[in-house]
Amino acid sequence: MTEKTMTIREMCDAFDVTPRTLRFYEAKELLFPIREGQKRLFTKRDRARLKLILRGKRFGFSLEEIRQLLDLYDMGDQQQTQLARTYDIARDRLADMERQRDELTEAIDELKDQLKWGEKMIASMNMTKKAAE
Numbered sequence: 001m002t003e004k005t006m007t008i009r010e011m012c013d014a015f016d017v018t019p020r021t022l023r024f025y026e027a028k029e030l031l032f033p034i035r036e037g038q039k040r041l042f043t044k045r046d047r048a049r050l051k052l053i054l055r056g057k058r059f060g061f062s063l064e065e066i067r068q069l070l071d072l073y074d075m076g077d078q079q080q081t082q083l084a085r086t087y088d089i090a091r092d093r094l095a096d097m098e099r100q101r102d103e104l105t106e107a108i109d110e111l112k113d114q115l116k117w118g119e120k121m122i123a124s125m126n127m128t129k130k131a132a133e
Contacts (some may be wrong), residue, residue, distance in 0.1 A: 005034065015050055025053060030067055060093050086106035 008019050025031045026040070030053055033040040042050075049070055056066040069089070072082035 005043055006047065008033075008040050008042070011047070011050065014047075016055065017054070022050075025050070028063055028067065028129075030063070042052050059090065060097065061089060065089055074114060 031046050033042045
């Protein structure tokens with residue numbers, strides 16, 4: 001092995017993930033560490049894949065989408081297919097996120113209006129109560 005490998009602990013520290021997460025990604029065939037008995041050694045390729053996995057998860061890609069995108073890397077077309085497919089999925093995901101943001105903004109505004117109404121009602125009730133005393 002000419003390239004530097006990392007242990008599971010080093011990977012956890014470098015990427016702020018748990019050993020369970022790394023084993024899960026390995027079980028889902030997203031990472032392929034070198035196995036030496038019970039020991040796992042992660043290569044530069046594994047590190048690059050994990051970086052992409054974590055980025056994809058942050059953007060809301062499913063693990064299946066991430067796996068499919070990673071599998072396109074070795075197609076031999078200088079990653080053209082991989083990049084094009086990633087672009088399409090990312091564009092769709094961005095549209096979903098913007099739609100969710102708009103819905104959330106609308107809900108926040110509506111809740112703020114309800115809170116203002118509630119404040120007025122409480123203040124009115126308190127004034128009525130004080131006037132009656």
